[in-house]
Amino acid sequence: MTPPGDNRLRYVCSQCGVIHYQNPKLVVGAIPVWDQDGDTQVLLCRRAIEPRLGYWTLPAGFMENEETTADAALRETVEEAGANIQLHDLFSMMNVPHVHQVHLFYRATLLDLNYLAGIESLEVAMFTESTMPWKDIAFPTVTETLKHFFADMRKVREGAPFGFHARDIMKPMRAATE
Amino acid sequence: MTPPGDNRLRYVCSQCGVIHYQNPKLVVGAIPVWDQDGDTQVLLCRRAIEPRLGYWTLPAGFMENEETTADAALRETVEEAGANIQLHDLFSMMNVPHVHQVHLFYRATLLDLNYLAGIESLEVAMFTESTMPWKDIAFPTVTETLKHFFADMRKVREGAPFGFHARDIMKPMRAATE
Numbered sequence: 352m353t354p355p356g357d358n359r360l361r362y363v364c365s366q367c368g369v370i371h372y373q374n375p376k377l378v379v380g381a382i383p384v385w386d387q388d389g390d391t392q393v394l395l396c397r398r399a400i401e402p403r404l405g406y407w408t409l410p411a412g413f414m415e416n417e418e419t420t421a422d423a424a425l426r427e428t429v430e431e432a433g434a435n436i437q438l439h440d441l442f443s444m445m446n447v448p449h450v451h452q453v454h455l456f457y458r459a460t461l462l463d464l465n466y467l468a469g470i471e472s473l474e475v476a477m478f479t480e481s482t483m484p485w486k487d488i489a490f491p492t493v494t495e496t497l498k499h500f501f502a503d504m505r506k507v508r509e510g511a512p513f514g515f516h517a518r519d520i521m522k523p524m525r526a527a528t529e
Numbered sequence: 530m531t532p533p534g535d536n537r538l539r540y541v542c543s544q545c546g547v548i549h550y551q552n553p554k555l556v557v558g559a560i561p562v563w564d565q566d567g568d569t570q571v572l573l574c575r576r577a578i579e580p581r582l583g584y585w586t587l588p589a590g591f592m593e594n595e596e597t598t599a600d601a602a603l604r605e606t607v608e609e610a611g612a613n614i615q616l617h618d619l620f621s622m623m624n625v626p627h628v629h630q631v632h633l634f635y636r637a638t639l640l641d642l643n644y645l646a647g648i649e650s651l652e653v654a655m656f657t658e659s660t661m662p663w664k665d666i667a668f669p670t671v672t673e674t675l676k677h678f679f680a681d682m683r684k685v686r687e688g689a690p691f692g693f694h695a696r697d698i699m700k701p702m703r704a705a706t707e
């Protein structure tokens with residue numbers, strides 16, 4: 352069943368042997384921000400599911416067919432955090448070739464504080480840069496995105512625009528807390 | 530075989546009935562640029578394969594596992610145009626939910642003029658904004674990306690940086706020449 356000229360390893364169905372082409376998946380999420388007396392707080396979810404159960408993450412998940420990337424960021428934020436947000440520009444794109452994923456995060460504004468943990472979250476809470484559980488972040492793409500976000504925030508307060516941050520994470524996802 | 534709580538349509542293997550989860554695919558390409566006496570030329574490929582056989586496109590194709598998005602842009606440019614390029618920043622991200630795709634294009638510089646059509650291309654050629662075959666571009670994401678690129682080039686010549694352009698194409702891909 353391998354097409355002529357096709358010399359790559361493919362995913363073969365364990366039941367019937369049919370070759371199913373596999374491509375990297377998009378994981379899309381949001382950076383939901385609430386400004387409290389000039390102090391920037393970011394909403395995180397504590398994961399109720401593996402991988403990285405019990406660790407904190409930005410709301411994010413696999414993009415589905417028929418969605419746009421923005422649709423996916425909004426849906427995941429509702430599903431995991433029950434949060435009402437307004438999306439802004441794309442903020443980061445992180446390649447994770449080791450796990451065949453590309454992670455995208457959009458900046459977002461929380462519209463109210465009526466968030467509520469979904470079934471994939473143990474709890475949802477807001478953190479400032481100094482209260483952020485940096486040692487307990489689930490994935491390095493989230494740590495990188497949050498570091499870039501708080502660094503940009505300092506420049507934005509002085510009049511600069513937010514940047515767009517593209518990075519490649521060339522190590523296993525489990526190395527998050529190294 | 531449908532997991533509990535799963536209420537989305539899924540791709541079912543026609544041979545064995547196993548459900549294979551489908552997610553949007555990334556199509557990644559480059560905008561290879563050659564500066565000829567101050568006139569910006571962009572390399573296009575004329576497609577030797579369906580869909581859109583005979584129409585012009587930027588070198589681009591499906592991202593593979595184990596690659597980064599930049600790896601994919603470089604590989605596709607070599608495969609389709611035999612071109613040696615240096616990649617720069619990501620320039621555009623176009624959602625095409627109708628066909629379950631997200632298209633990414635990187636700015637790039639052609640390092641020499643030793644390009645050569647690959648087996649998926651009928652020919653490879655360079656065009657300026659005024660000689661560009663605008664009516665015969667294969668896909669609307671390529672048309673949009675090229676329009677943004679030439680518009681940005683005019684600003685770049687006056688000292689502005691290139692932008693990053695995110696768009697959603699909410700119509701069938703075949704509407705390219707409308």
Ligand SMILES: [Zn+2]
Nearest residue numbers: 364369542547
């Ligand atoms: Zn199968």
Ligand SMILES: [Zn+2]
Nearest residue numbers: 364367542545
């Ligand atoms: Zn099967």
